[in-house]
Amino acid sequence: MTQTPQETAALHARHQAVLPSWLSLYYERPLELTHGEGRHVWDAEGNRYLDFFGGILTTMTAHALPEVTKAVSEQAGRIIHTSTLYLSRPMVDLAERIVALSGIPDARVFFTTSGTEANDAALLLATTHRRSNQILAMRNSYHGRSFSTVGITGNQSWSPTSLSPLQTLYVHGGVRSRGPYAELSDAAYTAACVADLEDMLQQTAGGVAALIAEPVQGVGGFTMPPDGLYAAFREVLARHGILWISDEVQTGWGRTGDHFWGWQAHAGHGPPDMLTFAKGIGNGMSIGGVVARAEVMNSLSANSISTFGGSPVTMAAGLANLNYLLEHDLQGNARRVGGLLIERLRAVAAGLEFVREVRGRGLMIGIELVRPGTDERSPEAASLVVEAARERGLLVGKGGQGGASLRIAPPMTLTVAEAEEGADLLADALRAAHSTAAAS
The missing domain is CATH 3.40.640.10 (Type I PLP-dependent aspartate aminotransferase-like (Major domain))
Known part of the structure; x- marks a missing residue:
């Protein structure tokens, strides 16, 4: 049974009342993840996401393996x-x-x-x-x-x-x-x-x-x-x-x-x-x-x-x-699928002024964001991308100094089709965030 956004907000309020203020949550409207399968998870409101963060690189093989x-x-x-x-x-x-x-x-x-x-x-x-x-x-x-x-x-x-x-x-x-x-x-x-x-x-x-x-x-x-x-x-x-x-x-x-x-x-x-x-x-x-x-x-x-x-x-x-x-040679899969994914993301980033670098190896990929025209890290841009990706059904992480880098680390069973789907979703999120950042 799915819950309403109001019920999610009520759980958030309860969280804030009993847990430390420094125990940070992703997203302006935090997610309650209720179940997962393979490379996907669902929240309490019934939304399905392609998981490109795996509980901070912890769901290594697959959800509900x-x-x-x-x-x-x-x-x-x-x-x-x-x-x-x-x-x-x-x-x-x-x-x-x-x-x-x-x-x-x-x-x-x-x-x-x-x-x-x-x-x-x-x-x-x-x-x-x-x-x-x-x-x-x-x-x-x-x-x-x-x-x-x-x-x-x-x-x-x-x-x-x-x-x-x-x-x-x-x-x-x-x-x-x-x-x-x-x-x-x-x-x-x-x-x-x-x-x-x-x-x-x-x-x-x-x-x-x-x-x-x-x-x-x-x-x-x-x-x-x-x-x-x-x-x-x-x-x-x-x-x-x-x-x-x-x-x-x-x-x-x-x-x-x-x-x-x-x-x-x-x-x-x-x-x-x-x-x-x-x-x-x-x-x-x-x-x-x-x-x-x-x-x-x-x-x-x-x-x-x-x-x-x-x-x-x-x-x-x-x-x-x-x-x-x-x-199942998941190391080999990380090399093959990760190589495909990073090249796709580099192609997308080439046309975006606020992407300073796409780096990584295997299924550990980072995208560092800066203020356009500078080398100054932009945690604000990273937050915009994380929110935009969530809206499109993709979960990614953040890291780096000040939180200005996106962290992409899906479960290592990621398929080529899922890598391409995630790259498309993230490309759309990056472009949307780039437009928002340029307009502000």
Whole structure:
């Protein structure tokens, strides 16, 4: 049974009365999504949308994927919760698969309930192993909303406090097309960023614990460095004994198309010491985790557990979802369909003055919007496009500095026909927003 716009507005009012003001909602009239199937979702008023955001890159394969819902139902019918104090076959099964896929030798896995918690655990491991609270992070980065992860987030839109238990040093390199090195060639850009890193380390007292970096900056607007930059960084880090943490919360599981993990675009000096994951592996269930070399993972001297990390139901979901992804070559689909989609969007953007850049790889595509005739980011234009797309039956996300970039990340089962449909809808939304922006 569908509800009226007035009933949706009443739910919005109830939301505002009991939830934090900083818990932001998309759209002037926020949506209540009630169900989904494949790459589509429906709201409470009965409207159908093509989903190009997947619950912030979390519905990785498809809405209501039968293999995942069946695994969840069957496991819930047996036992829902035990904690890490007991042996768990589903947890061991999924850990074995992830260790084999990670590329990290002699790896161990610790499961959490979110990407924030995964990154928090990685920071605990790195600072304990290295006996240092100094962390290198990338400018424009995002790593979560806990006290420690906010302290290493290099995007001021998502960093509400300067207080932190860590000393964070921000490094150049995550945003290729902006900043002091933007005009350089890829090789010169990488060399300049490496020189900056070397200079920073020479002026830093004590040993740095780790560099944490997203191979593609997610909340940062799907920006990325040239391939090989983190491999060049790794050569410097290795000389100093500094760990490399690859934040794969958004880039993992083949979403970038070219690689299963984002770090593999920078693999010149081998895998990272740690990688963190979350979001897509659960296809909507709360799974996160850290993969680390045993030497690093086992460095904690105190007891630790996870009450909800690695729960039987979420592990069953993750294993079913991973099996589906591998058996259906969704990485290959992300490469093929994502390549088609990005070229379509670049063709559309070529005639629009407020589109500065269309970037990305696989099914991670960002569109940065600016005020026409300038290089100044325009979050207002991004908001106009997001609203116009919703009106046309398409859901997309926002990100980047100030929220001026569109984020496009559909479920990885996206078909060619759906990619073309979404490109047409987004093209129409971009043109409508461009006309509105030009008239204002």
